[in-house]
Amino acid sequence: MKRKNLPVFDNTLPKNLPLLFQSRAKICANIPSQSEKNSQGDFISYTYRQVYKSILELSVVLKETIGVVRGDKIALISDNRREWLITDMAVMSLGAADVPRGCDSTGKEIRFIISFAQCTGGFFENKKQLLKVLEVQEEVPSLRWAVLFDNPEDEFIAFVEEKGIKVYLFDRLLVQGKTKIEADPHLKAVIENEMQMTDGDEIATYIFTSGTTGVPKGVMLSHRNFITQLEVFHNLIPVEEGDVWLSVLPVWHSFERAVTYVIIALKSCIAYSKPVASVMLSDFGKVHPKWMCGVPRLWESLAVGINRSVKKKGALKYGVFRFFIDVGKKYSWAKDHVTGKVCRYSKADSFFYFLYGILPFIFLFPFSAIGERVVYRKIREKFGGSFQAVLSGGGSLQKETEYFFKAIRFTLLEGYGLTETAPILSMRSVWENRPGCVGKVLPCVEVKVVKEKNGKIISKAPLPPGKRGMILARGDQVMRGYYNRPDLTREIIDDDGWINTGDLGILTYDNEIKITGRAKDTIVLLGGENVEPVLIEKTIKESSFVETAVVLGQDKKYLAALIVPYADAVENYARENGITIGDYDALLETPEIISLFREEIDSRINTAGGFRTCERIYKFLLLSRSFTIGEELSAKQELVRYKINQKYKKEIEGLFSEK
Numbered sequence: 001m002k003r004k005n006l007p008v009f010d011n012t013l014p015k016n017l018p019l020l021f022q023s024r025a026k027i028c029a030n031i032p033s034q035s036e037k038n039s040q041g042d043f044i045s046y047t048y049r050q051v052y053k054s055i056l057e058l059s060v061v062l063k064e065t066i067g068v069v070r071g072d073k074i075a076l077i078s079d080n081r082r083e084w085l086i087t088d089m090a091v092m093s094l095g096a097a098d099v100p101r102g103c104d105s106t107g108k109e110i111r112f113i114i115s116f117a118q119c120t121g122g123f124f125e126n127k128k129q130l131l132k133v134l135e136v137q138e139e140v141p142s143l144r145w146a147v148l149f150d151n152p153e154d155e156f157i158a159f160v161e162e163k164g165i166k167v168y169l170f171d172r173l174l175v176q177g178k179t180k181i182e183a184d185p186h187l188k189a190v191i192e193n194e195m196q197m198t199d200g201d202e203i204a205t206y207i208f209t210s211g212t213t214g215v216p217k218g219v220m221l222s223h224r225n226f227i228t229q230l231e232v233f234h235n236l237i238p239v240e241e242g243d244v245w246l247s248v249l250p251v252w253h254s255f256e257r258a259v260t261y262v263i264i265a266l267k268s269c270i271a272y273s274k275p276v277a278s279v280m281l282s283d284f285g286k287v288h289p290k291w292m293c294g295v296p297r298l299w300e301s302l303a304v305g306i307n308r309s310v311k312k313k314g315a316l317k318y319g320v321f322r323f324f325i326d327v328g329k330k331y332s333w334a335k336d337h338v339t340g341k342v343c344r345y346s347k348a349d350s351f352f353y354f355l356y357g358i359l360p361f362i363f364l365f366p367f368s369a370i371g372e373r374v375v376y377r378k379i380r381e382k383f384g385g386s387f388q389a390v391l392s393g394g395g396s397l398q399k400e401t402e403y404f405f406k407a408i409r410f411t412l413l414e415g416y417g418l419t420e421t422a423p424i425l426s427m428r429s430v431w432e433n434r435p436g437c438v439g440k441v442l443p444c445v446e447v448k449v450v451k452e453k454n455g456k457i458i459s460k461a462p463l464p465p466g467k468r469g470m471i472l473a474r475g476d477q478v479m480r481g482y483y484n485r486p487d488l489t490r491e492i493i494d495d496d497g498w499i500n501t502g503d504l505g506i507l508t509y510d511n512e513i514k515i516t517g518r519a520k521d522t523i524v525l526l527g528g529e530n531v532e533p534v535l536i537e538k539t540i541k542e543s544s545f546v547e548t549a550v551v552l553g554q555d556k557k558y559l560a561a562l563i564v565p566y567a568d569a570v571e572n573y574a575r576e577n578g579i580t581i582g583d584y585d586a587l588l589e590t591p592e593i594i595s596l597f598r599e600e601i602d603s604r605i606n607t608a609g610g611f612r613t614c615e616r617i618y619k620f621l622l623l624s625r626s627f628t629i630g631e632e633l634s635a636k637q638e639l640v641r642y643k644i645n646q647k648y649k650k651e652i653e654g655l656f657s658e659k
Contacts, residue, residue, distance in 0.1 A: 016092070016198045016204070016227070017204060017223050017226060017261060018093040019195050019196070024048050024052075027267075028241055029047060031241055032242065034269065035269055036081065037272070037283075043283075045269070055089045056177070056181065056188055057173075057174045057178050058087065058090035058174060059090040059093045059194075060177045060180050060188075060190075061174075062094060062173075068091070068096050068120075069096070072120055073096065073098075073099050074119060075117075075119040075122030076091070076100040076101070076123050077101050077129045078102070078129070078252075080248070080273075085251075088100075093195050094191075095194060095202065097203045098206075099114070099117045099119055099206045099208070099218070101208070102250045104250075106610055106612060107131075107132030114133065116483075116484070117206055117208075117483065120142055120143070121144060121145040122146050123149065124148055124149070126152070127156050130146055130148065130160065134163065137163060143165060144165065145165060145167070146165055147173065148167065148169055151169050199223075200222065200223045200224035201222050201480075203220050206221075206483050218485075219419050219483075220483050221479055225422035225480075226261050228444045228445075228475065228476040229424055229444060230261055230265040232443050232444050233262050233266070233424075234266060236427050237389060239266040239268050242267070242268060243269065244268065244269045244291075245270055245271065246271050246283060246284070246289040246291075246292040247260070247270050248275040248292065248294065249275065249293050249295065253419075254419040254422060255394055255417070259391065275298055284382070287384070288384040291388060291389060292391070293393065295394040295395055296392060296397045296528075297525070299401050299405065300401045306379060320374070324370070324407075325404065325408075326407075327364060327367045327407075330360060330364055331361070331364040332403060332407055333357070333403065337353040337358075341432070341434045343512060344508060344510065345506075346465075349509070372409065375408070376407070376408040376409050379408045383410070387410065387411075388411065388430070389430050390412055391427070392412050393414070393415045393417070393423075393424075395524045396524075396555040397412065399435070402435055413430065414427075415427035415438060415439055416515065419479075420499060421473055421475075421478055425473050425501075426438050426442060426512065427439040427442065437508060437512040439512060440511055441511050441512070445473055445478075446475055448463075448471075448507075449467065449507050451463060451469050451470075452469050452519065460472075465507050466509075468506050470504060471504070471513065472498040473498065474496070474499065502518060502519050503515055503518055503520075517642070521533055524554060524555065525614060531553065536551050536615060536617070537549040537551050540617075544566070544569055545566055545596065546563060546564070547566045547626060548626070549561055549562070550562040550644055552652055557656075558616075558618035558619070562648060563601075563621065563622050565622055567624075570584075570596075571584070602617075605617055621654070623648075631647065
């Protein structure tokens with residue numbers, strides 16, 4: 001794709017997000033802003049003018065009827081749907097901030113977030129989400145009102161209001177807002193004046209990142225945190241007015257949310273779908289999207305699904321398919337080398353890459369051309385035929401998956417960031433899409449790599465390209481801090497404004513980031529879910545049979561664990577239950593002992609215990625030897641995770657094997 005296709009973009013954006021939407025409602029009023037399926041499964045579009053009108057109507061009722069005021073914190077518990085964006089903008093229009101969470105959250109998580117943030121009210125997708133709050137109502141004393149997107153039975157409303165929580169229905173609030181504005185047109189000016197009063201440094205949202213650790217970490221993100229990315233994002237992708245984006249990731253996650261604002265800034269349209277392959281494939285054909293965001297697991301599942309679909313068509317067709325996919329992967333690799341789409345750590349690297357790739361590039365070119373006619377184009381048509389690129393974030397993109405899509409000439413752009421940076425620090429562009437890195441550092445942020453040892457920074461001087469160290473970032477998109485936890489804020493942001501990402505990496509000669517590992521304990525699954533392993537490990541160790549537990553799963557589809565049992569406890573159990581002991585190693589492999597530990601783990605790590613489905617331990621391995629200080633344990637007898645990963649590399653690979 002040539003840069004001449006880059007659309008003209010006004011870099012001067014308003015100071016806050018509601019004013020951004022207001023500006024788009026004025027300059028592209030009749031362009032579709034949202035598209036959502038009706039009860040018949042057909043997509044219905046709503047223009048920027050129509051959506052802005054709904055934002056004003058909801059804002060009026062929130063202010064005049066419910067009594068929302070500047071500084072309030074409002075819970076927003078819902079998955080992707082058009083009401084989410086209207087609510088988000090209406091809350092922020094009044095100078096309030098939302099506190100979002102998805103429908104997959106446990107009641108314990110939701111109650112904790114509402115209580116800790118002191119939310120006075122909340123929006124809930126359906127009665128099921130509100131019931132999660134009511135399970136232990138005394139844990140949410142600040143909650144006085146609730147708005148439901150889906151209409152429940154009258155009996156349910158009466159049930160909730162008997163508990164002292166006033167219930168409103170979303171669609172009725174819009175009708176009330178419309179009636180109020182028609183009766184008093186001045187109310188529109190009142191809301192727009194509130195928008196003008198909101199400064200860019202005011203908090204737009206509180207996103208909680210640690211739901212099960214017991215540590216309150218509400219990331220405070222300002223309007224400016226988001227706006228600063230919007231001013232430069234047009235340099236990465238040539239989005240045109242009216243282009244359609246398919247939205248499937250949880251919108252409360254910072255990545256999808258930031259891209260939602262990108263869509264608005266670039267005057268394009270959001271079409272709401274679901275992260276289910278069959279649903280997405282159907283929706284691709286209905287709305288013909290050009291862009292979308294996804295997590296690595298999504299692309300992996302689509303690649304696996306395509307492979308299985310072709311395999312069902314017979315050995316001959318599958319053989320042809322596999323041949324041209326392999327050709328496409330090798331050709332893409334060679335083309336990347338010839339065209340300079342390879343990470344370089346010195347200026348001279350490009351020349352050697354060219355020499356390395358030129359012969360396979362020439363040899364494979366005709367086969368790739370044939371593959372385009374008989375295989376690649378047909379696969380791309382399944383995605384609606386209009387895609388220009390998709391953005392991947394929330395975890396590391398697997399090389400095999402990336403080159404599958406490169407083989408069929410489907411553009412994947414990988415990015416990197418964290419919730420605390422709102423979140424995007426780097427992103428590949430369609431013009432500089434180099435595999436092996438997570439893109440060039442955005443021009444609105446500074447990034448440096450500094451020397452570290454065992455996860456601790458030992459020098460803040462920037463390392464040169466090609467040197468591995470801790471990644472630090474600084475800029476307008478760095479969070480305002482953790483809500484009510486200045487102590488935790490000081491641990492991650494220094495006096496000069498540099499935030500410690502907790503990630504290890506390398507900067508390339510072209511100022512791109514290559515991630516090499518994680519210094520912090522947080523695990524990011526392929527689906528983008530953040531998992532804190534410490535509490536899971538602690539809970540597993542509550543079993544009288546478990547000496548040590550190590551939870552694993554970085555960039556994988558599921559969690560697994562290495563378990564060191566208490567040998568005496570296991571042997572006593574075996575004797576009491578008539579299990580032949582013999583060799584201890586062999587005992588740990590018996591079905592009875594495996595079943596024992598499966599029950600010990602599952603009885604503790606489950607939704608009833610406050611854990612999410614993604615936090616379930618899918619596989620585990622019993623180790624017969626205790627961890628020792630200097631090997632798997634530090635002097636403080638803390639887990640040294642990188643040493644464990646090295647020592648048990650083969651065993652860990654087995655836990656995540658598809659076989």
